[in-house]
Amino acid sequence: MDTSTTPQGFEDLVGDRQVFFQEYFNRKPLLRRGALDGRTRDLVSVRQLDDIIALETVSPAYLRIAKDGRGVPGKAYTRTVTDRGAALTETVVAEQVYELFRSGGTVTWNALNHVLPAARHLADLFAHTFACPSEVVAFLTPAGKDGYAPHHDPVDVYVLQIEGTKDWRIWEPPPGRRADKASHRPEDLGPPAIETTLRAGDVLYLPYGTPHAAAAKDQVSLHLSVTVEPRRWRDxxxxxxxxxxxxxxxxxxxxxxxxxxxxxxxxxxxxxxxxxxxxxxxxxxxETDRLRETGRARAGAGRPREFERLASADVLAPAALLRRSPVPLEIGPSDGARSALLVNGHRLNVPDAVADALRGLQDGRAVAAARFFPGVDEARSVHVAQGLTRLGVLETADRTRS
Ligand SMILES: [Fe+2]
Structure with missing residues (x-):
């Protein structure tokens, strides 16, 4: 996958991969001090959250606010955008969100990976690693406030402390792991198994169903929770x-x-x-391979940069190496001179030499754009290769497949 703009690899977050999967994954919490020291700002900053909330419309679906351990109803910080009297959409009102934050509310951005490229890369990384759906959620908590009351989540959670500090209490997962979301009364939980303070750069892993509670200390706390929705055997x-x-x-x-x-x-x-x-x-x-691939292909998994791909097709150099893309292609029989291609719902007729050239690339070979179409001059070969690249039949061989 393309991780060129991802500041972290999976091992940067959890340490040795083998140790993680043998000792911690789906078993017990893992705390790694300073795993992201000096690199947290590459992921997200408080300033970026200001910018996101200042967008002209922000769907309330992206935002939750909790105060004193309970959710604040959305109508306390949203309004209806209208145009000539007609309701267009609901939007978050930044001033009201700020007011709720100043009075002690924790602000949560669901699916930050929908709007922030660095968070998107993080979700891609986890979706690829686990072949499970992954989301990135940001929690911004004012100084000295509880975020959420003790609860457990139906997902594995990787906490990345970005700014400030946060006190965490973590209890052992109860016998009979629960893949639901539920609150706990502190008196039912007993003493926590772990009590710790996360600082910027620390990473904490909580297997799904692990009861936890967190409170900000003497400054605003920002952390990301990368969630991974487990696909158990029954799924x-x-x-x-x-x-x-x-x-x-x-x-x-x-x-x-x-x-x-x-x-x-x-x-x-x-x-x-x-x-x-x-x-x-x-x-x-x-079937295992298929399940892995379908898991990775779910929302949050890597997608090609289509604009970039199309723009690069427009300036295809004669020497650019091209190969068949993974896009399914059907090559029909020849009518004696031309063959039909069926790709991405498009049907087009191409000279037999082009159909043969495409068949010749089925084994993953690459060919220069200028030599793709045998028997014609370079410019025409590049022109035809460009057309097939735009359609997604060909791709440049230096592209990293995700
Ligand atoms: Fe949680």
């Missing part, structure tokens, strides 16, 4: 079954007569056996 198996159910054998639409007719029950029996056979016969190594 993965449901995905596998869903995938197998795409088989056309399951297309039928029965009338579930009441009471069930013997025919319906017999068909259900046959289809159950068919599904069982598909499951038993599945290539589990290939």
């Amino acid at each position: 993965l198996l449901a995905d596998t079954v869903q995938h197998l159910l795409q088989d056309p054998g399951f297309d039928g639409y029965p009338h579930l007569a009441d009471p069930a007719t013997p025919d319906t029950a017999a068909t259900l029996g046959a289809l159950t056996a068919r599904l069982a056979a598909l499951l038993t016969g599945a290539d589990t190594a290939a």
Whole structure:
């Protein structure tokens, strides 16, 4: 994946990968002091949060405010944007957010990865590492205030302390891990297993279901929580079954007569056996690869920079090396001179020599734009290669695939 603008790799955050997965992952909290020393500002700053909230419209879906351990209703800091009397959208009102913050509210940005490139890269990194959906949430807490009351989250949380300090209390995950979100009464939890103060640069990992509470100390605290939504075996198996159910054998639409007719029950029996056979016969190594890829491809995972790609196609040098992209391409039969290409919903006819050139690149080889189209001059070859690059059939070979 492209991590060129990511200031951190996964090991910068959690330390040795093997130790992390053997000792901590999905087992117990991990605290790494100073893991991001001197590099936190590359991720996000308080100033950037000011800028984001100053945008002309900010959907209230991105913002939550909690005060005294409870959520503040959205109407306390939103208004309706109207145009000639007609309601357009709801937006956050920065002044009201600031007022709530001054009076002790914790401000939370959900899905900061939607609006901030550095947070997006962080979410990409985690989605790629775990093949699970990942989000980046920012918490800004005024000095001396509790953020949220003791609770646990349904997601793994990686806390990156960016500015200020925050006191954390962490309790052992209760027996029977819970993949829900729930509050706890402190008296039910007993003494915390860990009590610590996070400083800028510290990283804390909490497996899902770990009860925790945090409070800012003598200055404003900003931390990022990178969340990873676990895909447990039941989630993965449901995905596998869903995938197998795409088989056309399951297309039928029965009338579930009441009471069930013997025919319906017999068909259900046959289809159950068919599904069982598909499951038993599945290539589990290939299915593991598919599950990993679908996990990485979810929202938050890396996407190509399409504008950059299109702009680079416009200035394609004759010597630029091109290869087939991962975009599916169908090459139809030749009519004697031209062949049909089907790509991204586009159908176009190309000279057979171009179709052959594309077939010749199926093995991952790269070719210079000037020599892509055999038998024509360089300029025409580059022109045709440009067209196919814009369509996504070709890509420059120096692009890093995510
Ligand atoms: Fe939490």
